[in-house]
Amino acid sequence: MQPKVSYEDQSDDITVVRVESAGHWEPELREVLLRLTEGGRLLFVVDLSVLDDIDSTGLGVLVGGLKRVHFKGGTLALVIPSERVRAIFAKTRLAKLFRIHEDVSSAVTTLAADYTKEGIEQRRAAIAERAARKRQPLEKGVIVSGEYTYEHLSEDITLVSVLSKDLDAEISVYTAPALRKVLADLVNQGRHFLVVDLTFVDFIDSTGLGVLVGCLKRLRPHDGAIAVVVPALRMEKAFRITGLSSVFPKFDTVDSAVEFLGRQVPRAHV
Numbered sequence: 001m002q003p004k005v006s007y008e009d010q011s012d013d014i015t016v017v018r019v020e021s022a023g024h025w026e027p028e029l030r031e032v033l034l035r036l037t038e039g040g041r042l043l044f045v046v047d048l049s050v051l052d053d054i055d056s057t058g059l060g061v062l063v064g065g066l067k068r069v070h071f072k073g074g075t076l077a078l079v080i081p082s083e084r085v086r087a088i089f090a091k092t093r094l095a096k097l098f099r100i101h102e103d104v105s106s107a108v109t110t111l112a113a114d115y116t117k118e119g120i121e122q123r124r125a126a127i128a129e130r131a132a133r134k135r136q137p138l139e140k141g142v143i144v145s146g147e148y149t150y151e152h153l154s155e156d157i158t159l160v161s162v163l164s165k166d167l168d169a170e171i172s173v174y175t176a177p178a179l180r181k182v183l184a185d186l187v188n189q190g191r192h193f194l195v196v197d198l199t200f201v202d203f204i205d206s207t208g209l210g211v212l213v214g215c216l217k218r219l220r221p222h223d224g225a226i227a228v229v230v231p232a233l234r235m236e237k238a239f240r241i242t243g244l245s246s247v248f249p250k251f252d253t254v255d256s257a258v259e260f261l262g263r264q265v266p267r268a269h270v
Contacts, residue, residue: 003020003028004019004020004021004023004024004025004028004029005017005018005019005020005025005028005029005032006018006020007032007036009041010045010108011108011112013042013043013111013112013115014043014044014045014108014111014112015036015041015043015044015045016044016045016047016104016108017029017032017033017036017044017045017046017047018046018047018049018050019046019047019048019049019050019051020050021050022050022051022052022053025058026057026058026061029046029061029062029065030061030064030065033046033061033065033068033069033076034065034068037065037068037069037072037074041074042069042072042073042074042075043069043074043075043076043111043115044065044069044074044075044076044077045076045077045078045079045101045104045107045108045111046062046065046076046077046078046079047079047104048078048079048080048082048085049079049080049081049082049103051080051082051085052082052084052085053084053085053088054085054088059088059089059092059094062076062078062094062098063094063097066097066098074115075099075111075115076098077098077099077100077101077107077110077111078098078099078100078101078107079100079101079102079103079104079107080100080101080102081102081103086100093172093173093205096203096205097170097172097203147162147169147175147178148160148161148162148178148179148182149161150182150186152191153195153258154262156192156193156261157193157194157195157258157261157262158186158191158193158194158195159194159195159197159254159258160179160182160183160186160194160195160196160197161197161199162197162198162199162200162201169200169201169202170201170202170203170204170205170208171198171201171203171204171205171207171208171211172203172204172205172207172208173205173207175208176205176207176208176210176211179208179211180211180214180215183196183211183212183215183218184215184218187215187218187219187222187224192219192222192223192224192225193224193225193261194215194219194224194225194226194227195226195227195228195229195254195257195258195261196212196226196227196228196229197228197229197254197257198228198229198230198232198235199229199230199231199232199254201230201232201235202232202234202235203234203235204235204238206242209238209239209242209244212226212228212244212248213244213247216247216248225249225261226248227248227249227250227251227257227258227260227261228248228249228250228251228257229250229251229252229253229254229257230250230251230252231252231253236250
């Protein structure tokens, strides 16, 4: 039986994986990506040129492959010439998550330029450092809720932080509901002054921003407030282009956000 997925190494670092047939290719692609990643291959170009459609199963395989390789310090780019398939990625907002190219040559060239060996090693080191911090015992008072933690810093102020295995965490349509629940629970508990730490978040979509806006609306009847920590320029831009920079006070560090609430919000005390 002819394989539905093939692959070849284009260089010392980049592997091109091709979907050869449009029928029931998802399990084989999952197995190939898993095997190659476990074997130390970290940079992938997945060629989907043969496809003129893709469903949630295929999207799930690709997202899983990206997260797996991100965790090890690499990335996964896609080749999608089909306008219909590109439209599906745009509609599901996955176009913001993946690098999408018209052909294999441009994808390989871009990866080779952006992911040098030194860059991969630096990324691995950063992930290892973060994993080491996560293995350390949480400080007294820090409570874990799914992919988030929260800590009552004072009688009034609570810090909510992202707790993710990935270096590039995201708050999107897939992950935002968990954050919504954490924030809603805190408001219901009477915690009306929140610092949301997005230091390790690399991407937030309209759903994630909507969660923050919704929480702010919940807090207003209680004269509450939210401050956000967004040191990354890409994240700061997301707030600026949506006009939310004038709604949420933004800071580079947790300390400055906490200090702001303590000084500027009359009912909040550090």
